[in-house]
Amino acid sequence: MKTVVITGVGKGFGRELFLGLSRNYKLIGITRNEDDCESLRKEIEPESTHHEIMCLDITDLGAIESKLLPVLEENKGSVYGLINNAGVRCRKGMLSLSLDEIKNVCEVNLFAPINLAKHMLPYFVSNNSGRIVNISSILSQSSLPELSAYAVSKAGLDGFTRSVTAEFASAGITCNSILPGFCKTSYYPNFLKNSELYEMTLDKTPAGRWGEASELIGVCELLLGQNGAYINGASIPVDGGWLS
Numbered sequence: 530m531k532t533v534v535i536t537g538v539g540k541g542f543g544r545e546l547f548l549g550l551s552r553n554y555k556l557i558g559i560t561r562n563e564d565d566c567e568s569l570r571k572e573i574e575p576e577s578t579h580h581e582i583m584c585l586d587i588t589d590l591g592a593i594e595s596k597l598l599p600v601l602e603e604n605k606g607s608v609y610g611l612i613n614n615a616g617v618r619c620r621k622g623m624l625s626l627s628l629d630e631i632k633n634v635c636e637v638n639l640f641a642p643i644n645l646a647k648h649m650l651p652y653f654v655s656n657n658s659g660r661i662v663n664i665s666s667i668l669s670q671s672s673l674p675e676l677s678a679y680a681v682s683k684a685g686l687d688g689f690t691r692s693v694t695a696e697f698a699s700a701g702i703t704c705n706s707i708l709p710g711f712c713k714t715s716y717y718p719n720f721l722k723n724s725e726l727y728e729m730t731l732d733k734t735p736a737g738r739w740g741e742a743s744e745l746i747g748v749c750e751l752l753l754g755q756n757g758a759y760i761n762g763a764s765i766p767v768d769g770g771w772l773s
């Protein structure tokens with residue numbers, strides 16, 4: 530079985546992706562909350578024992594080296610995929626946003642994914658195949674007030690996606706970004722409390738609804754599978770038409 534690393538598997542998209550891809554891949558899930566790790570282990574165990582769930586913060590470069598790299602080395606012949614999903618938001622106007630806050634968002638959403646890709650690309654090269662899927666956002670290509678740090682991090686991630694394609698497509702490696710619109714992950718219940726903001730998101734979404742947390746599974750299956758082998762360097766919206 531091919532080995533795929535998924536980050537941010539504790540909640541939201543990451544958890545759904547972990548559960549949705551667990552039949553076809555050997556998964557290494559990473560998330561930082563111990564309770565989330567434990568509940569995911571319990572949920573997955575009856576069906577499978579070959580997956581691994583690691584409790585670590587992806588911005589902790591030392592923990593990535595000491596915990597993840599040995600497991601990659603053990604599975605080196607089958608290391609195949611990376612889904613950079615873990616991400617954080619920071620809702621703050623530009624003038625009150627500090628440089629440290631922008632850096633913190635970029636540490637999680639941009640630098641940690643680049644670090645993980647740099648660790649995994651050598652395995653992909655020696656296995657003559659590999660897939661990177663970066664979970665970006667519609668805000669990499671559009672704008673909303675008070676989300677500048679987030680938008681900068683996701684636009685950077687899309688730039689990284691294209692750069693990996695330029696350097697590694699000839700080695701049988703693909704790298705794509707998925708750009709979700711507004712979807713029902715862990716920030717949804719809080720968002721609902723601000724009815725004006727919520728109505729705005731519905732008005733701007735041609736589908737007239739928020740997406741489900743499970744609605745990235747299909748596109749990830751495509752990008753990881755043989756049918757997605759010629760999709761490379763793309764930024765693919767999964768947004769109910771927001772960017773149209």
Ligand SMILES: NC(=O)c1ccc[n+]([C@@H]2O[C@H](COP(=O)([O-])OP(=O)(O)OC[C@H]3O[C@@H](n4cnc5c(N)ncnc54)[C@H](OP(=O)(O)O)[C@@H]3O)[C@@H](O)[C@H]2O)c1
Nearest residue numbers: 537539540541542561562586587615616666711712714715
């Ligand atoms: N939901 C949407 O509408 C939407 C739209 C566009 C893009 N996205 C993107 O989709 C991705 C997933 O978002 P989501 O909405 O599913 O978020 P979520 O429900 O908050 O889940 C994110 C998961 O990632 C984990 N995580 C965050 N930072 C981490 C770190 N430094 N190290 C390890 N794990 C970390 C979180 O752990 P904790 O709970 O412990 O923080 C949580 O388990 C993000 O990249 C986000 O930007 C989401």
